[in-house]
Amino acid sequence: MLINPFDDPHAQWLVGKYSTTDEIQALTKETCETCGIMDIYPDIEWKFEKRFKTTLGEASYWADSEGKNYWLIKYSSLMWLPLGDTGRKNTVVHEVCHLAVERLYGHCSRPKKGQERVLDHGKHWQDLMKKCGEDPFLKVCHGNEI
Numbered sequence: 520m521l522i523n524p525f526d527d528p529h530a531q532w533l534v535g536k537y538s539t540t541d542e543i544q545a546l547t548k549e550t551c552e553t554c555g556i557m558d559i560y561p562d563i564e565w566k567f568e569k570r571f572k573t574t575l576g577e578a579s580y581w582a583d584s585e586g587k588n589y590w591l592i593k594y595s596s597l598m599w600l601p602l603g604d605t606g607r608k609n610t611v612v613h614e615v616c617h618l619a620v621e622r623l624y625g626h627c628s629r630p631k632k633g634q635e636r637v638l639d640h641g642k643h644w645q646d647l648m649k650k651c652g653e654d655p656f657l658k659v660c661h662g663n664e665i
């Protein structure tokens with residue numbers, strides 16, 4: 520059984536960056552600042568999902584019947600460590616940028632003339648990724664590569 524790196528700062532030298540709760544939280548905050556969505560930062564929750572075997576991360580947003588907004592990101596606990604520093608950073612920024620697109624632009628299925636349609640991995644999302652210094656097209660490894 521491997522040690523759980525997520526909450527053990529002493530294990531960090533083994534597993535690299537963005538592997539502890541504090542680091543992921545700090546990167547989430549930094550990404551919110553860069554994207555200009557600090558208003559929703561306190562409401563963003565994230566957690567590891569054991570069931571994600573092929574999905575690295577998933578960002579979701581919904582509002583309940585009382586109008587309270589929920590912003591949730593789930594990461595695959597299984598695939599997290601093999602990703603390496605670059606892949607983990609890219610994945611966190613990737614998912615936070617999905618929430619940023621939702622917050623800043625919402626879904627617009629019928630854009631006005633001359634406006635770019637808001638798509639999951641469309642221009643709005645790509646621009647935010649670049650603003651955060653991340654490659655929107657980075658293919659992060661899902662396997663055992665380092």
Ligand SMILES: [Zn+2]
Nearest residue numbers: 613617639640
């Ligand atoms: Zn995505």
